[in-house]
Amino acid sequence: MYTVNTDKHSGFVISQTDPRPLYQQVKDQLRHRVAVGELKPGDEIPSIRQLAADIRVSVITIKRAYLELELEGVIQTRQGRGSFVADNAQLGESIKEQELDSHLRAAVHTAALLYLTEEQLIERLREARRESQERS
Amino acid sequence: MNDVANHAFTLRGVSKAFRYFRLDGLNLELPMGQIMGLVGPNGAGKSTTIRLLMGLIAPEGGTIELLGRRIPEQVAEAKREVAFVADDMRLYNHAKLGWHMRFVASLFPEWDEAYAHKLLRQFNLRADQYVKGLSRGEHVKALLLLALARRPRLVVLDEPTSGLDPVARHELLSELMQIVRDDSRSILFSSHNTQDVERICDQIAFIDRGRLVDARDKESFLERWRRLSLEIPAGITLPRLKDVVDLTLGERLATLTTDRYEPALHVALEKCGARVTDVQRMSLEEIFVATVMRSRAQVQS
Numbered sequence: 001m002y003t004v005n006t007d008k009h010s011g012f013v014i015s016q017t018d019p020r021p022l023y024q025q026v027k028d029q030l031r032h033r034v035a036v037g038e039l040k041p042g043d044e045i046p047s048i049r050q051l052a053a054d055i056r057v058s059v060i061t062i063k064r065a066y067l068e069l070e071l072e073g074v075i076q077t078r079q080g081r082g083s084f085v086a087d088n089a090q091l092g093e094s095i096k097e098q099e100l101d102s103h104l105r106a107a108v109h110t111a112a113l114l115y116l117t118e119e120q121l122i123e124r125l126r127e128a129r130r131e132s133q134e135r136s
Numbered sequence: 137m138n139d140v141a142n143h144a145f146t147l148r149g150v151s152k153a154f155r156y157f158r159l160d161g162l163n164l165e166l167p168m169g170q171i172m173g174l175v176g177p178n179g180a181g182k183s184t185t186i187r188l189l190m191g192l193i194a195p196e197g198g199t200i201e202l203l204g205r206r207i208p209e210q211v212a213e214a215k216r217e218v219a220f221v222a223d224d225m226r227l228y229n230h231a232k233l234g235w236h237m238r239f240v241a242s243l244f245p246e247w248d249e250a251y252a253h254k255l256l257r258q259f260n261l262r263a264d265q266y267v268k269g270l271s272r273g274e275h276v277k278a279l280l281l282l283a284l285a286r287r288p289r290l291v292v293l294d295e296p297t298s299g300l301d302p303v304a305r306h307e308l309l310s311e312l313m314q315i316v317r318d319d320s321r322s323i324l325f326s327s328h329n330t331q332d333v334e335r336i337c338d339q340i341a342f343i344d345r346g347r348l349v350d351a352r353d354k355e356s357f358l359e360r361w362r363r364l365s366l367e368i369p370a371g372i373t374l375p376r377l378k379d380v381v382d383l384t385l386g387e388r389l390a391t392l393t394t395d396r397y398e399p400a401l402h403v404a405l406e407k408c409g410a411r412v413t414d415v416q417r418m419s420l421e422e423i424f425v426a427t428v429m430r431s432r433a434q435v436q437s
Binding site for chain 2: 023052059060
């Protein structure tokens, strides 16, 4: 069964078996929508209480997600007017850059647990890149 | 207005003794517009707390305010704006659900007939059903319908999801979230279901053996607790570290649980020679069990 969501605020999937905390899932999904261009700079996003009711997640959790997204420059909240995607044409690109950085940091962390040297880690990255190019 | 106006309720130093149980020095408050989950094992004092708040029993010490009114003195005024549902409440067996709806509507001017009918459909109930023929789950849903359609400012639910099937539970949680779209309405509910509480509550209170063991907003609750996996080289003994709730030691591996997590802990551990290999968040259920176990150990020692 396929469901087409014409409302861009619906379709959030929040799972309690996902290891990420709920606020992080909300943040990641909003950021992803901006990164792929489903939400564009200046677009209005639902109010905190509206989104909380829509996806059945506590108000305080959505509040935290919005606050952090605001600090990261992804959204802007205008007093009494609601919340909007930040007016920044480069936003989608910069979110993708940030996502890459965070994956790289995670890789560095795991490599440290394996006691890999810098060269070994770089070689593994090259390998992974070769593999992915061969597949496509 | 004063501070009380911003709270759905406030309990200060409330105590009440029964023959085999006492509730001691309870302090608890719920800011307006929020949902609080009261979590505790059976017999912890959840229902007693709710009954004190509802003015059904009088406290021996302390003060209670409900929507800005003193309890139990002004309970009648407060109750016009509060709806309370416990699953042991009974409707009239020989009357239809529709009769109950008209009865409640005649008592409460805020009754919302359109909303009541929406809830009927959503909960899969019919106004022409006799109460006698309702299943346990339908009975709970009928009670909830009669409570919510009054559009109360505070909804108090004692174990609301316990008799419900997963679909009805989902419907109920959705309805509760719709209520707090309005930031002047609040909800208090008790539950053993920590998953529901973790999902929809803003404030969480843990209660055990008549004592409040911890209460704070959900985000800071979840943020403070972590479980760390450690590798400890041979010959190294970890010193006593503060804020460690539990430390389980194996030959080379250890698991450390803390309720004051901060990056400084990593530095302290590495200084001792241990390696932190993993940091895990904990579910509310795990936090609840750890909190209760610690509280009981402290009471005994």
